[in-house]
Amino acid sequence: MARYRSFILPEATVGEKTVTLDSRESHHLVKVLRARIGESVELLDGRGSRFYGTISEANAKSVQVSVENSETVLLPKPKVTLVQSISKGKAMDLILRIATEIGASVIQPVFTHHGEVQIKGERLASKVEKWNLTMIESCKQCGLPYLPELGEPATLSRWLERKPITEKELCLVGSLEAGTRPLLEVLGEHIGVEEVFVAIGPEGDFSPEEYAALRKAGFTGVRLGVNVLRAETASAYILSVIDQCLRA
Numbered sequence: 001m002a003r004y005r006s007f008i009l010p011e012a013t014v015g016e017k018t019v020t021l022d023s024r025e026s027h028h029l030v031k032v033l034r035a036r037i038g039e040s041v042e043l044l045d046g047r048g049s050r051f052y053g054t055i056s057e058a059n060a061k062s063v064q065v066s067v068e069n070s071e072t073v074l075l076p077k078p079k080v081t082l083v084q085s086i087s088k089g090k091a092m093d094l095i096l097r098i099a100t101e102i103g104a105s106v107i108q109p110v111f112t113h114h115g116e117v118q119i120k121g122e123r124l125a126s127k128v129e130k131w132n133l134t135m136i137e138s139c140k141q142c143g144l145p146y147l148p149e150l151g152e153p154a155t156l157s158r159w160l161e162r163k164p165i166t167e168k169e170l171c172l173v174g175s176l177e178a179g180t181r182p183l184l185e186v187l188g189e190h191i192g193v194e195e196v197f198v199a200i201g202p203e204g205d206f207s208p209e210e211y212a213a214l215r216k217a218g219f220t221g222v223r224l225g226v227n228v229l230r231a232e233t234a235s236a237y238i239l240s241v242i243d244q245c246l247r248a
Contacts, residue, residue, distance in 0.1 A: 003040040003052070004033055005140050006063075019043055019051060019065045026063040029055075041065050044139055046147030048073050073145040078170075078246055079195045081106040082239065085202040086117040086153065087231050093134050095232045100138040100148055102239040103247070107135075108151035110159050114204030124153060156199075156210055160217045166195045173199040173206070173214050174234045175221030183222040183238065187245045196242060200235045 006029055008014065011022035021029070021043075029035040037058045043051040043065060049072045057064035082104045084095055092109075099107050109131075111118060119127060132150055139147050151159075170193045172186065199206075199219060206214065211221070224237050 003042045004029060004035050004055075005042045005044070005143060006065075007136050007140050008043050008045045008051075009136075017067050018056070019053070019067060020057075021063045021065070023061045027060050029063050030058050030060045035063070042143065043067075044143070044145060044147075046136070046139060046145075048075060048145045050143075050145060075105070075146060076103050076247055078193050079105040080239065080242060081108060081195070081197045082235060083108045083110055083156075083159065083197060083199040084235060085110055085112040085115045085156070085200060085206075085231065087115075087202065088117055091230075091232050092117075092131070095235050096131055096134050097138045098232070098236045099239060100135045100144065101142050102236070102243055103144075103146070104148045104239060105146070106149045106151060108159060109153040110156040111153065112156050112202050113207040113210055115202040128153065156206075157213060160213055163197070163217060168194040169197065169218075170195070171197040171199075171214075171217065171219040172222050172238070173211070173219040174201065174224050174229075174238055175211070176205050176228065177211060177221055180221040180223045183224055183241055184245065186220060186222050187242065191246065193246065196246065198238050198242070200231060200238065203231055 006021060006025045008019060009022045009025060013020040035055055037055050039055050041053055041055055049070060051067045051070045053065045053067040055063060056066040082099050084107060086092060086109045135147055170190045199214060224234055229237060
């Protein structure tokens, strides 16, 4: 039997056997999807748990779901952080959707020298809120148990200064520089790694200074096939290959 799917946002109320959804998710279920009392719902919390139940109250402002059973999915390993140069408009939305679907653990937006997006203040806060909703929609559409953590946007140099250090990590940057090694070759040497950081630059590529900073921080340049890829294609490419090689 087909189920509706919804997301447990922080504004939701979670009880022992019931979940009352927030107004946004409630409105979508009742007004957009036309869900009714007695119909089945799958609820995602973005932290690895799925809850299955039926709608006991169908109100456009607060849908209540009676939970019948649940399951918890283990976090995929290795942990994968995508360090993504912020792209314009829909390109960034596409990157976030694809990275969420493939299973990025963290998405860290960064401002880069050749990037065309330079926003701050309220405009940036509004953009981040929209990005979060884009990722949540991807989780709902695909039934994904984990919502990636969205890092606070920062310049690449600032993020590198505060980059977390782990005992067993692999740091890669998709590179157009001469002499880079093939992605598969590098991954083959790091089976069993616990954490992966992947940096993808803007359409104009990272600047020489940014490449130097990335190398200093331990990033290895890798070649993504034989063609020059758009930023959104490069992100999808490298995340997919990592997923198949290190998680499968």
